[in-house]
Amino acid sequence: MAKNFDPVGFLEAVYDLSSSEQAWLNGLATAALNCLDDGFGVLAYSLCFKEQTNNPVTAVVIGGDLDLHLSLLERMVPELRDEQAKKLFGRLAFSLASEHSLLSDFHQDPTFRHHAHPHGIYDFLGLSAPDPTGSVVVIGACQAAVRAVDAPRRALWLQLGVHVAAAYRLRYATAHEALNLTQSDIVLSADGQLVRSGAVAPTPSAMKALRMAAVAIDHARGQLRTSAPMEAVDIWKALVTARWSLLDSFDADGRRYYVARQNCHEVPTLETLSRREHEVVQLVALGYGNKLAGYALGLAPSTVATHLHRAMTKLGVTKRIELIHLIQALSLFSPANTET
CATH class of the missing domain: 3.30.450.80 (Transcription factor LuxR-like, autoinducer-binding domain)
Structure with a gap:
């Protein structure tokens, strides 16, 4: 670096x-x-x-x-x-x-x-x-x-x-309007405290995950950004429970808040797969390993491995490369370079 x-x-x-x-x-x-x-x-x-x-x-x-x-x-x-x-x-x-x-x-x-x-x-x-x-x-x-x-x-x-x-x-x-607050948005303070629950209140487990993510991002932006930048990136996950992105918002006094905006992956429909299985196999088809897919979705690598195994069983494939070719054949991208 x-x-x-x-x-x-x-x-x-x-x-x-x-x-x-x-x-x-x-x-x-x-x-x-x-x-x-x-x-x-x-x-x-x-x-x-x-x-x-x-x-x-x-x-x-x-x-x-x-x-x-x-x-x-x-x-x-x-x-x-x-x-x-x-x-x-x-x-x-x-x-x-x-x-x-x-x-x-x-x-x-x-x-x-x-x-x-x-x-x-x-x-x-x-x-x-x-x-x-x-x-x-x-x-x-x-x-x-x-x-x-x-x-x-x-x-x-x-x-x-x-x-x-x-x-x-x-x-x-969102057509470039990602920071326009709506009543459906969940808003948290920089230290992870709930400010507004949005139109539909998240479940207690989801709220806990959002709080932890807000605290982690704030921690990454503190001393870690200079003392341990790789660790700072590690703890700043791309999504929270495969559903939300946390974005900055500021009030009139300049205080930072985090807005939880839904940012789920759009995936083609295969009736045999659950939504989470869809998300995992699509990321695998784009070259993600289990650890990186977990980082992308805000899930543990072991959870990703479980969804991947279930998806492969349902689709009747036994090798990762077979899965990659199958999913890529259904995606907007042609089969990509599958070297590892």
Whole structure:
């Protein structure tokens, strides 16, 4: 992890959903600059593979040349919504372009070399954060050399990617109005005390989980963010009981509150599977291991393993790779690279 990189600050940028999509991406790229920049700036962009969607790709570059990044990206992936792009981006990953099976030879391609090498660019390091709904956010940077990515750095960015996907799903679902309070929202103080229970009061167990999550996030934003940033990210889970995201809200006096906004995964319907089993197998199909799926849903890895086993039994598959291919065949993403 880069010396001056603040992963908690990055998560704060992830959940700042009050501005436009371009401004949000700008915030992500800025927050990632100290970690990813190799002299060419940081690129952040979003796109959606949903059928009948013609939304343009939204892209920003901080500290670099946007046109250069987009031209190089176009040479790596000529059409950002074709099948190759779906395979490329349809898996949660933090990796070099040269590591990906679809792009392993791209830096030797004469066309790419002609456009990239004169600028000193030899690789691309990036995060791909897809969601089962068919949306994806990519954050990355051109690299001056082909270098290996160490395991701790990759693990950290995969966790950050889980949050990026969750926040973008919420942004997309609420049409950029995620922080407009409604009477149905649950509101907690920064120390986890219930301020408003919302239209439908949560169960005692759910309320306990929300309180614990609010306290954990507040703890992560305290001394842990500098003394133990990896631990801070560990305790800031992406969802609470696979249902809620906690977002900042401030009153007129500047006091922070947490708003619990429902942010469940949208999943296709397979009558044989429960909703939780659906959620788990969809994440597995996007490249999540059990631990990371638990982090994404706010569930224990053992609970994820139980739902995964039940789903595989119901679907008549015995191997994880068989499940991945089956679920991907039903998703908005084509079968992605299934290397582990």
